[in-house]
Amino acid sequence: MSLKIAVLSTSRIVAEVMREVGAWPEVDVAAIICRPQSADKGRAWAKQYNVPALYTDEDAAYAAGGFEAVYIGTANHLHYAAAKKALLAGYHVLLEKPFTATAAEARELFALADARGLVLMEAITIPYLPQYAFLQAELPKIGPVRGAMASFCARSARYDDYLNGIWNTTFDPACLGGALNDMNVYNLHLLCGLLGLPDRAEYRPSCGPNGIDTAGLALLDYGGFTAAALAAKDSEGRNGLVLQGPGGYLVVEGGTNALPVVYSVLGGVRGGGTRTDGPAPARHRMAYEFAEFARIIAQKDTAAEAAARMRTMQVMNLLDVLHQ
Secondary structure (H helix, E strand, O other): OOEEEEEEOOOHHHHHHHHHHHHOOOEEEEEEEOOHHHHHHHHHHHHHOOOOEEEOOHHHHHHHOOOOEEEEOOOHHHHHHHHHHHHHOOOEEEEEOOOOOOHHHHHHHHHHHHHHOOOEEEEOOHHHOHHHHHHHHHHHHHOOOOEEEEEEEOOOOOHHHHHOOOOOHHHOHHHOOOHHHHHHHHHHHHHHHHHOOOOEEEEEEEEOOOOOEEEEEEEEEOOOOEEEEEEEOOOOOOOEEEEEEOOEEEEEEOOOOOOOEEEEEEOOOOOOOEEEEOOOOOOOOOHHHHHHHHHHHHHOOHHHHHHHHHHHHHHHHHHHHHHO
16 A cells, blocks of 8 residues: 655655656655645646645645655755654654754654654665665675775756856755755765765865855765765766775766666776676666655564664764764
8 A cells, every 4th residue: 555645845856756756656645735935836736646635834734634754855954844843743754865954953853753653764865776785785795995986966957046146045055055965965875875984074165155065075084995975066077986995896877866877896907807787777766765665664664764764864973074
């Protein structure tokens, strides 16, 4: 039986979910919740995607019910308050990345979810992709890791507006915009998931006129090696991951939010070795996180819920350090 969800916001990430969710049997969108000024877009979505209910007020939506969980895709700075309101109303929550502004906020929300007997999970694609499981399985074969480089760069469609002085949340420090929160968080989830937390970390941003990090490099010191995580919203780049050791290396080609092509190259020297390709994506990248969210709730899988929470808190703690 599908998990009935409400989607909160009409943002671009939610628009992508709405375009794809009809192919995800694990969830069923029962309501759209949006701001009054976005009501026309919400009504158009409700008609296009056969969603039975539209609300322009969260309290009214939560009082009416008809769903079990809320997917929150609001602007970054609204995540904490929106998740807290949904949890207090008694709903499970799937909360977009970056999870919250600080690790303290994340801990508070998880404590609230526990007190209410609800599932709270970060909508982060990476850990639920079959390509990620392939990387995990291949990692021990390369021997001790000696270095890693991850990159996720894409020139934002709103970058020109920003340069021309037109305000948007994407490039507003007060709205938790910027390359670290919006883009590098994927690199951090990938690297921390495969390598664990670093011993030390620092962030070297490239800042725009208002101080926002339009690009930036995170350096993660693991003692015996350093991993680099580059992200940019002001320029394009060749995206992916290379993670290497004496026995070979692992490669991701393409965005670290989707891991579209993954493979390992083991053995050999000077460009030799045997390449093993990982699985190709069988579903939209976000389908897997929604499916796991629904499964955890249906099966009351507390172990999987705890593992997801641990991953989120690792990255939130690291983000606190990098933001210093």
